[in-house]
Amino acid sequence: MNLDNMFEKDGMYFYSVKGFASIKMELRFTMSNERADVIKARLLLMYLMKTNNKYTFYKDIRDKLKEFYNMYLNIDESKVGSKRFVIFTVKLLNPKLIDEDYFEDAIAFARDILFDPNFRDGKLDKDVFEQIKKDIINKKIINLANPKTKAQINLLIEALPKCNLNKNIIVDIEEFKTIVESITENDIIDFYNDLISNSFFRGFVFGDVNEEEFSIIRKYFPFKSSVTNLDYTDFVDVNIGEKELIDETIKDSTLNVVYQINNYSLDKWYLYRIIQVMLSNSNGLCHKVLRNERGLVYSAGSYINKYRFWGIIILGASISQYDKEKCLEGIREIFNLLKDEKVVNELLSFVKDKFNQDYLVRDELVNNLIDEVEYYVFNERPLQEKLHNLTNSVTSQDIINEVSNIEEKFIYFYKGVKNEK
Amino acid sequence: MRNKMIKKTLKNGVRLYLYVDESMKRILVNYGILYGSSGEYSSFYLDGEHKHVLTGCAHFLEHLLLEHSKYGNLYHKFADRKYAKNGGTSMETTNYYFIGLENIKESIKELISAIQDPVFTNEDIIKSSEAIISETRIVKDNKFRVARAIVDRNFYDGLELVDETLCFIGDENTTKRIYYEMLQNCYDAFYSDDNKVLLVAGNFDAEEMTCYIESIYDELPKRENRMKPYEYQLGNIRKESQIYYMSVEDDYVSLGIRNNDILGFSEKEIAFYMDYILDSKFCVGSDFVEFLKKKSVVSSDLSRYVYTNSFGTHIYFNASCKDVKLFVDSVKEELKNENLSKEYFELYKKKMIANEAFKLDYKYEILRNFIFRISISDDFDDIDFIKSMSFDRCIEFYKTLNFDKITVAIIRKMDNCKTLVLD
Numbered sequence: 147m148n149l150d151n152m153f154e155k156d157g158m159y160f161y162s163v164k165g166f167a168s169i170k171m172e173l174r175f176t177m178s179n180e181r182a183d184v185i186k187a188r189l190l191l192m193y194l195m196k197t198n199n200k201y202t203f204y205k206d207i208r209d210k211l212k213e214f215y216n217m218y219l220n221i222d223e224s225k226v227g228s229k230r231f232v233i234f235t236v237k238l239l240n241p242k243l244i245d246e247d248y249f250e251d252a253i254a255f256a257r258d259i260l261f262d263p264n265f266r267d268g269k270l271d272k273d274v275f276e277q278i279k280k281d282i283i284n285k286k287i288i289n290l291a292n293p294k295t296k297a298q299i300n301l302l303i304e305a306l307p308k309c310n311l312n313k314n315i316i317v318d319i320e321e322f323k324t325i326v327e328s329i330t331e332n333d334i335i336d337f338y339n340d341l342i343s344n345s346f347f348r349g350f351v352f353g354d355v356n357e358e359e360f361s362i363i364r365k366y367f368p369f370k371s372s373v374t375n376l377d378y379t380d381f382v383d384v385n386i387g388e389k390e391l392i393d394e395t396i397k398d399s400t401l402n403v404v405y406q407i408n409n410y411s412l413d414k415w416y417l418y419r420i421i422q423v424m425l426s427n428s429n430g431l432c433h434k435v436l437r438n439e440r441g442l443v444y445s446a447g448s449y450i451n452k453y454r455f456w457g458i459i460i461l462g463a464s465i466s467q468y469d470k471e472k473c474l475e476g477i478r479e480i481f482n483l484l485k486d487e488k489v490v491n492e493l494l495s496f497v498k499d500k501f502n503q504d505y506l507v508r509d510e511l512v513n514n515l516i517d518e519v520e521y522y523v524f525n526e527r528p529l530q531e532k533l534h535n536l537t538n539s540v541t542s543q544d545i546i547n548e549v550s551n552i553e554e555k556f557i558y559f560y561k562g563v564k565n566e567k
Numbered sequence: 568m569r570n571k572m573i574k575k576t577l578k579n580g581v582r583l584y585l586y587v588d589e590s591m592k593r594i595l596v597n598y599g600i601l602y603g604s605s606g607e608y609s610s611f612y613l614d615g616e617h618k619h620v621l622t623g624c625a626h627f628l629e630h631l632l633l634e635h636s637k638y639g640n641l642y643h644k645f646a647d648r649k650y651a652k653n654g655g656t657s658m659e660t661t662n663y664y665f666i667g668l669e670n671i672k673e674s675i676k677e678l679i680s681a682i683q684d685p686v687f688t689n690e691d692i693i694k695s696s697e698a699i700i701s702e703t704r705i706v707k708d709n710k711f712r713v714a715r716a717i718v719d720r721n722f723y724d725g726l727e728l729v730d731e732t733l734c735f736i737g738d739e740n741t742t743k744r745i746y747y748e749m750l751q752n753c754y755d756a757f758y759s760d761d762n763k764v765l766l767v768a769g770n771f772d773a774e775e776m777t778c779y780i781e782s783i784y785d786e787l788p789k790r791e792n793r794m795k796p797y798e799y800q801l802g803n804i805r806k807e808s809q810i811y812y813m814s815v816e817d818d819y820v821s822l823g824i825r826n827n828d829i830l831g832f833s834e835k836e837i838a839f840y841m842d843y844i845l846d847s848k849f850c851v852g853s854d855f856v857e858f859l860k861k862k863s864v865v866s867s868d869l870s871r872y873v874y875t876n877s878f879g880t881h882i883y884f885n886a887s888c889k890d891v892k893l894f895v896d897s898v899k900e901e902l903k904n905e906n907l908s909k910e911y912f913e914l915y916k917k918k919m920i921a922n923e924a925f926k927l928d929y930k931y932e933i934l935r936n937f938i939f940r941i942s943i944s945d946d947f948d949d950i951d952f953i954k955s956m957s958f959d960r961c962i963e964f965y966k967t968l969n970f971d972k973i974t975v976a977i978i979r980k981m982d983n984c985k986t987l988v989l990d
Contacts (some may be wrong), residue, residue, distance in 0.1 A: 167924050167926075168925065208851075215918070215920065287816045287817075288867060293814050394981070395981050396814065398704040398708050441698070445701075464701065464705055496647070496649075499649060507592045
């Protein structure tokens with residue numbers, strides 16, 4: 147990413163780059179992490195996309211999106227560390243590719259969706275509101291019946307009870323229904339007004355867009371950011387213990403081992419990124435030990451998600467119900483190998499080469515560039531160039547030292563015992 | 568951007584596609600065999616002799632040929648070179664790809680040689696089966712894939728598109744029943760040179776690349792076509808409905824409709840017109856879907872897709888249902904409802920043109936999946952084709968369809984569906 151291509155005004159960043167078909171705009175608004183607010187947000191977002199003051203029926207909105215060459219418009223909510231955002235996204239096909247100048251009309255339509263909701267006479271459309279309440283409850287019921295989702299939710303509840311994300315997990319469908327049904331039309335309107343008037347954080351526009359087109363966006367979305375940099379810190383303690391659940395509806399079992407990184411620091415993200423690749427790449431230790439050497443899995447890997455789980459590594463493997471102990475032994479061996487200088491040296495050399503290759507081609511893919519603009523604008527991660535330099539300075543001793551801070555805390559086995567015979 | 572695909576046939580019959588693009592820093596190589604997991608490939612004649620094999624063989628070969636090649640595990644070797652790489656088996660194709668920066672010529676040679684000159688043994692078969700068995704467990708826990716398998720199994724009385732395992736890649740028992748000679752027969756029957764497609768994409772000289780690839784094949788054994796397809800007597804629907812028990816709340820339904828008599832339309836046209844018809848009637852937010860949700864016939868949106876093979880075109884609708892019979896009857900009725908509009912057809916064309924134009928940003932992903940879609944389109948983009956589509960021809964197409972050959976898979980909540988907690 148070349149910072150010379152970027153300028154900022156009132157919290158809106160503009161990154162102009164040629165050669166891509168996609169033009170993307172993203173606006174972020176801060177919101178609370180409270181359980182009821184999260185559900186209010188989801189209902190509001192569904193409502194905004196279903197009906198509008200100018201486009202009463204969903205099919206009017208759908209047809210308009212197609213008219214603007216499959217324009218993508220979405221309003222979603224998402225958690226980043228301790229913070230939660232409402233994210234408004236617009237994705238357009240570069241009009242220059244098809245010689246049709248619909249840019250301003252499309253942006254004006256996006257503006258209508260966000261700023262001109264169907265709140266006629268201070269009320270929501272009753273039918274739409276009831277239907278989206280029904281839809282959100284049905285979706286929850288379907289999700290909770292999915293064993294893979296159930297396994298993930300139980301893992302979070304059992305291993306990470308203090309995690310911010312858990313505040314919003316509802317496993318009791320009756321409780322969920324009660325909250326949804328208690329939300330009134332006024333709650334939604336109040337939530338919307340607060341969002342639009344007080345909560346804008348930042349936004350960006352990416353793509354083959356010139357200054358004149360940027361002015362058009364500013365004309366229709368005249369937000370001014372009043373929020374300074376955010377602290378996403380969200381440290382949580384992992385429970386110590388072990389849990390086993392038996393599910394008679396599935397054949398496959400999942401073993402997760404949750405590790406805590408003691409003395410976790412976001413400044414060392416580049417180190418954790420290296421450890422992640424050492425564990426998870428198809429040349430990584432999980433595959434090497436669990437699949438190639440022991441034949442226990444089809445797939446296994448780790449995730450170190452700095453924003454969902456602060457300072458936590460989860461190793462997961464899809465295994466047979468009979469292989470828990472063998473797999474656990476393999477996972478422990480993996481961590482021992484990460485303390486062996488010879489092994490770490492070899493892996494580190496591979497990882498550095500891989501990151502160096504990725505760095506060479508980083509501007510080739512649109513999503514790489516958009517991600518980088520996003521990380522920069524929302525202060526989520528250092529720029530690629532800095533990460534690249536930091537990564538190349540890492541020694542195998544740095545990795546071994548960091549691994550000594552990683553502590554096994556929770557073992558979670560979701561055991562599928564379905565027998566079709 | 569437009570249609571840069573160079574198409575050639577090599578001396579041995581392999582179809583070669585070259586996509587030359589100066590903006591690509593890496594090279595993508597995608598090698599495909601027009602042979603997949605569909606049960607249509609489980610019976611065939613090899614050198615005149617009838618063979619019957621398990622449907623998991625195509626997927627097994629996909630693992631075996633690269634995991635146990637004369638270069639060792641070629642996936643590992645490619646990973647050492649920091650490539651993105653994988654193999655995949657669909658109903659109709661098997662493919663192997665890598666995307667990388669360095670040692671490309673060497674890797675092309677190794678990939679072609681591993682496929683052209685296999686060296687796997689009985690011991691290798693046992694080793695590969697471990698990961699495959701693990702993979703089958705994952706597939707069998709997926710309600711979408713099981714429902715699709717049931718529909719495919721029941722489409723034809725005389726052809727098992729999927730076998731009794733209800734899993735495209737088989738299960739633990741069938742995987743253990745696959746042996747060397749069975750795999751060798753499949754290889755000899757389907758890995759013939761005229762059944763192979765090779766795509767190379769990136770910034771290179773097309774002539775030089777063609778010569779290089781020809782020179783690789785010159786040093787390898789030729790694979791003649793020794794296979795004659797088995798002629799299936801398709802018959803009626805095998806079963807009109809089948810229930811399978813898994814962990815769901817409402818019934819999860821897959822409704823399959825088969826059409827075997829669409830004449831006078833290319834596969835590309837069928838794919839386009841069919842998708843328009845389904846999008847027009849069943850997309851999220853359509854009057855029909857909203858009506859079903861309002862009346863609590865379904866508790867989710869409908870997903871739908873189309874699969875065409877040499878026997879016909881198959882439409883699938885999936886949804887979580889509270890009333891299966893009403894769902895099936897309503898979909899049938901809506902399909903027969905002549906409510907297609909020219910205005911929406913033009914909007915739909917704009918959407919499809921945009922999808923083609925967006926390919927510019929996702930070249931690697933598009934080209935990685937090129938082989939899977941090759942029977943429908945072997946071009947990079949189809950903008951000109953889409954522009955040529957007409958509403959009148961679409962109506963003509965719609966009139967050829969019939970919606971009476973139906974089979975339904977119902978995934979129903981297991982009676983003993985419970986989760987026991989052991990502290």
